[in-house]
Amino acid sequence: PAAVAPPTIGPNGCEHEPIHIPGAIQPHGLLLVLSDPGMQIIQISANAMQWSGLAAEALLGQPVSVLIDDALQAGLHHQLGEPAALEQPHYLGATAIGSQRCDVVAHRRGGQLILELEPQPVDAGMGVDLGWTNTIYPQVRSFVAQLPSCHALEPLCMLAADEVRLMTGFGRVLIYRFEDDDHGCVLAESRQPDYDSYLGLHFPESDIPRQARELYRLNPIRLIADAHYQPVPLIPAHHPQTGAATDLSLAALRSVSPLHLQYMRNMGTLASMSISIIVGGRLWGLIACHHAQPRHVALPIRMACEHLGQILSLQIEAKQDNEEAQHGRDLSRVLVRLLASMAERDSLVDGLTAMPNELLQLAGADGAAVVSSGRCVRIGDAPTESAIVDLVDWLSRQDVGGRYSSEHLEADYPGGSASLSPAAGVLAISISQLHRHYVLWFRHEIVRTVDWAGDPTKTGHSQDGEAALTPRSSFARWRQTLHGYARRWRASEIDAADQLRHAILAVALRRAEEMAALNE
Numbered sequence: 001p002a003a004v005a006p007p008t009i010g011p012n013g014c015e016h017e018p019i020h021i022p023g024a025i026q027p028h029g030l031l032l033v034l035s036d037p038g039m040q041i042i043q044i045s046a047n048a049m050q051w052s053g054l055a056a057e058a059l060l061g062q063p064v065s066v067l068i069d070d071a072l073q074a075g076l077h078h079q080l081g082e083p084a085a086l087e088q089p090h091y092l093g094a095t096a097i098g099s100q101r102c103d104v105v106a107h108r109r110g111g112q113l114i115l116e117l118e119p120q121p122v123d124a125g126m127g128v129d130l131g132w133t134n135t136i137y138p139q140v141r142s143f144v145a146q147l148p149s150c151h152a153l154e155p156l157c158m159l160a161a162d163e164v165r166l167m168t169g170f171g172r173v174l175i176y177r178f179e180d181d182d183h184g185c186v187l188a189e190s191r192q193p194d195y196d197s198y199l200g201l202h203f204p205e206s207d208i209p210r211q212a213r214e215l216y217r218l219n220p221i222r223l224i225a226d227a228h229y230q231p232v233p234l235i236p237a238h239h240p241q242t243g244a245a246t247d248l249s250l251a252a253l254r255s256v257s258p259l260h261l262q263y264m265r266n267m268g269t270l271a272s273m274s275i276s277i278i279v280g281g282r283l284w285g286l287i288a289c290h291h292a293q294p295r296h297v298a299l300p301i302r303m304a305c306e307h308l309g310q311i312l313s314l315q316i317e318a319k320q321d322n323e324e325a326q327h328g329r330d331l332s333r334v335l336v337r338l339l340a341s342m343a344e345r346d347s348l349v350d351g352l353t354a355m356p357n358e359l360l361q362l363a364g365a366d367g368a369a370v371v372s373s374g375r376c377v378r379i380g381d382a383p384t385e386s387a388i389v390d391l392v393d394w395l396s397r398q399d400v401g402g403r404y405s406s407e408h409l410e411a412d413y414p415g416g417s418a419s420l421s422p423a424a425g426v427l428a429i430s431i432s433q434l435h436r437h438y439v440l441w442f443r444h445e446i447v448r449t450v451d452w453a454g455d456p457t458k459t460g461h462s463q464d465g466e467a468a469l470t471p472r473s474s475f476a477r478w479r480q481t482l483h484g485y486a487r488r489w490r491a492s493e494i495d496a497a498d499q500l501r502h503a504i505l506a507v508a509l510r511r512a513e514e515m516a517a518l519n520e
């Protein structure tokens, strides 16, 4: 069989490698592409002989019944008759191939019907023979039973990491969260004592490139049983009818990027499994499992882990929604007090500045200012009047709509950020359709230290000297200190500022109309 060509990755990074069409699988199972509805084998992985005793070439063109028993075939027929048939991989059951029991999963992708057969490991990954089917369900159950005692995100993640380690026997299990810029950070960890800790470490965005993150949203679990494996090509390499490479996005056996295999070897992780955490339709993070030696995890256990991942995702979503909603309600109460104060006074500015604490609370700010008609009222720990006036001048020339926010003025407002010190972040709303009237909130710098797993700038260089990304070789803690950043403005705070803006504009408009009516 033809060797699988290594991908060529240019200096633009890793995100161009077409990881969904590798033309090959990992060796711990057998993959078939079947004609639909004929159920004849039209592509098969080159390792057919190893698992079935029959050569791949001899199996091409044969009905699938030469490999799977009648009951499974009937199950497959039944599934194909369902609406949206097999859009997601479906577990058909186990069949005997020779003396091996194999788990069988079917799905459709890109118009192709794909069947995967995975021999059940004798030691199913629990370190004990058999009995494992009886222990998975109680374990997921015990996870669910402990959920009510986890009131915060961290203990919830710790619990999930512990349970996944118990279910799979991996040496280290991490809960990894993507931040706004898609770099990631380890929130929770469960590990055997002889594994190094990754807790609190950050990993650059390029470690899990964009197309991989997109794929992991579609397909929530992957196992790499041995980072030294030899990929097994499909025969023929391209689908004979379409001439295209078969899309393996949803195939559990899909061969993974050789660059990532290098990364794993550099990390000293010869087996890995990751389970997607999907919150609000977005890839929020991963449950990432590591083992120093190769390790296979039986399909039923992986399905249980996938299920645990779904439960964890729902819990995180509920917690986040609750927390944001609670914070939003708190801010609404503050907003009501501010609006009442404005209603009591002729001048809106007087109304706002009469309640300095509320004004600061609304955005969780250290300082604030209200700028209108040549006046600048400063509250709390605000920058100097002249610095504020310059900022307003700059803001009014930016095309930002009614609101502007920055957590890092040093980069966003290069000319004047020094004069605003110690403020490092600003949230501003314009409160007049006609004039340069603004409410501004300021936040001080918070010096951030970020502990990276290895110097993230050390990715680079390929053998031929061309700039190309390769996985870095050290994951030793590398501390970066970031200056000039304020705490991020939360969605609920920005939302509260927007509400204040709309209320002020509405009140101002009504007052203007009343004045006009009086003058008639």
Ligand code: BLA
Pocket (backbone or CB within 6 Å): 009, 013, 014, 017, 019, 174, 176, 184, 186, 198, 203, 206, 207, 208, 209, 212, 222, 224, 255, 256, 257, 259, 260, 263, 272, 273, 274, 286, 288, 290, 459, 469, 470, 471, 472
């Ligand atoms: C994939 N990279 C991945 C995956 C993880 C990581 C978890 C998913 C596959 C898996 O489950 O193993 C990275 N693993 C991590 C991180 C931690 C971890 C951050 O355990 C933290 C604890 N990677 C690079 C560079 C490139 C690269 C430089 O560092 C590209 C040149 C590529 N990583 C890369 C690719 C994939 C990947 C292409 C997709 C692999 C696939 O699914 O085919």
